[in-house]
Amino acid sequence: MNSIELEARAKINLSLDVTGRRDDGYHTVKMIMQTVALHDRVMLETAREGIEIQCNCRWVPSNESNIAYKAAKLLMETAGVKTGVKIVIDKRIPVAAGLAGGSSDAAAVLKGLNTLLELGLSTNELIRVAKQIGADVPYCILGGTMLAEGIGEILTALSPLKGVAVVLVKPKIGVSTAWVYSNLDLKNISRHPDTDLLISAIKNRDLSTLCKNTQNVLETVTIPKYGVIQRIKDTLMELGAIGSMMSGSGPTVFGVFKNAGTAERAYRHVRKFNWECILTSTY
Ligand SMILES: C[C@](O)(CO)[C@H](O)COP(=O)(O)OP(=O)(O)OC[C@H]1O[C@@H](n2ccc(N)nc2=O)[C@H](O)[C@@H]1O
Numbered sequence: 169m170n171s172i173e174l175e176a177r178a179k180i181n182l183s184l185d186v187t188g189r190r191d192d193g194y195h196t197v198k199m200i201m202q203t204v205a206l207h208d209r210v211m212l213e214t215a216r217e218g219i220e221i222q223c224n225c226r227w228v229p230s231n232e233s234n235i236a237y238k239a240a241k242l243l244m245e246t247a248g249v250k251t252g253v254k255i256v257i258d259k260r261i262p263v264a265a266g267l268a269g270g271s272s273d274a275a276a277v278l279k280g281l282n283t284l285l286e287l288g289l290s291t292n293e294l295i296r297v298a299k300q301i302g303a304d305v306p307y308c309i310l311g312g313t314m315l316a317e318g319i320g321e322i323l324t325a326l327s328p329l330k331g332v333a334v335v336l337v338k339p340k341i342g343v344s345t346a347w348v349y350s351n352l353d354l355k356n357i358s359r360h361p362d363t364d365l366l367i368s369a370i371k372n373r374d375l376s377t378l379c380k381n382t383q384n385v386l387e388t389v390t391i392p393k394y395g396v397i398q399r400i401k402d403t404l405m406e407l408g409a410i411g412s413m414m415s416g417s418g419p420t421v422f423g424v425f426k427n428a429g430t431a432e433r434a435y436r437h438v439r440k441f442n443w444e445c446i447l448t449s450t451y
């Protein structure tokens with residue numbers, strides 16, 4: 169085998185709480201992460217030497233600043249690999265959107281190279297490498313429905329919440345994760361989500377309790393600056409969503425729907441605005 173193709177899935181944060189700030193500037197979090205069906209395609213091909221990146225999206229760098237490049241370099245150095253690799257990314261996940269598009273590409277590269285180059289690394293060993301690349305990358309190695317703590321790298325599997333209809337809406341703005349965290353005022357958070365309650369709602373597949381009680385505390389930073397995020401949330405609720413919230417550090421908003429039909433009707437409507445819309449489901 170000299171090539172492999174993987175699906176690198178996007179995530180949404182079904183809840184996002186920040187519990188503190190570490191001395192190194194990173195924040196401690198308590199988040200419920202969920203994979204959605206939307207994905208990039210990542211193709212890996214062995215080469216004689218070096219790391220080459222190709223991507224069909226003009227907003228994504230095709231050089232060493234691509235997070236997929238960093239993942240390949242770190243893994244190949246760690247495993248003492250002497251050959252090279254060509255990485256081709258077919259980008260479908262919106263960029264700088266709060267959907268972990270880059271993190272998921274990086275995780276796909278780690279998993280794919282482990283298989284392609286027969287490195288024999290365990291999942292825990294891959295997670296150890298993933299941690300050094302970014303806070304969301306360890307989760308992207310595992311995927312599914314997970315509680316993420318620490319800075320996002322301490323992962324506990326929850327009851328899988330598959331097949332829930334979701335509409336993703338991204339306004340035409342890019343939001344930097346670093347900017348959001350550095351502008352977060354922990355004293356300004358009046359309401360934290362009850363994560364245990366949300367976990368039991370997921371276990372019972374009780375979307376109504378989940379949506380009524382969830383919270384993304386990073387909205388306290390983004391919504392005052394970008395009113396369009398609140399407008400999208402309101403629009404999705406008016407169109408019949410059970411709940412609607414910003415994913416990660418934004419600006420993408422997701423709406424959760426009772427079934428695929430209501431989601432599709434909302435998607436057709438919301439598509440008329442000047443926003444990027446994707447109809448998908450939890451995976
Ligand atoms: C917002 C989320 O996407 C929610 O899943 C993650 O918490 C962010 O994960 P990520 O984008 O992989 O984060 P990194 O690439 O490691 O860090 C980007 C920036 O966010 C800040 N950051 C990130 C994660 C975290 N727990 N606390 C932070 O303060 C870091 O200081 C850094 O400046």
Ligand SMILES: Nc1ncnc2c1ncn2[C@@H]1O[C@H](COP(=O)(O)OP(=O)(O)OP(=O)(O)O)[C@@H](O)[C@H]1O
Pocket residue numbers: 227228229233234235236257262263264265266267268269270271273274304345416417418
């Ligand atoms: N493979 C990649 N895919 C997307 N963006 C990349 C990639 N490599 C580097 N980048 C750069 O990283 C930045 C953040 O992109 P990304 O799509 O990963 O953000 P995000 O969805 O907000 O991530 P997260 O939810 O983990 O914070 C972009 O500005 C982009 O130029």
